[in-house]
Amino acid sequence: MAVLNETKLSINQETETKEEFDYSGRAQWLRAAVLGANDGLVTTACLIMGVGAVKEDVKLMILAGFTGLVAGACSMAIGEFVSVYSQLDIEVAQMKRMREGGDRGKEGENVRLPNPMQAAVASALAFSVGAIVPLLAAAFIRxxxxxxxxVGVAVTLALLVFGGVGAKLGKAPLVRSCIRVLVGGWLAMLVTFGVMKLVGSHGL
Known part of the structure; x- marks a missing residue:
């Protein structure tokens, strides 16, 4: 019986370690994906709203939004790659110092290091997915x-979804997280639309 209990305990410990490893390994790109999708959504919506405040031409609005999608995805990917690579360098250097100092306390444990390329790709794809929402909302309406x-309705629904996903991943209060993301997106669009309307009214 004692042997059986020890075997079960060992299996449970291995399962917990595996689950912890899997979650930690995915944490970096999940964070990048959620932030990238939200940024793509709000940035592209603001560009469409900003151009729409000055020009009513649907082609110009879509062109501005699509340009923002491409530029933003590239920018997010590069920024995330550089940031995560810096983190990787720091952690690798720390591991090297520990080995040189004779610290063997973590031998045999799974080493979890950030993946710069994975984070960059996830960030770029997520930004693009978020950016597509306002583009599709504006593309087929004359x-x-x-x-x-x-555009406002589509962005509102998407913000609520992203806020809920972010709350679930971060174990934060659902309603508070959704409201915070929603209000932030609304403010960004209103400010952009208002500023561009003011600029357009002065013929700049």
């Missing part, structure tokens, strides 16, 4: 007022 309204 009437100017309806187009802006549909």
């Amino acid at each position: 009437r100017y007022a309806v187009r802006l309204g549909m």
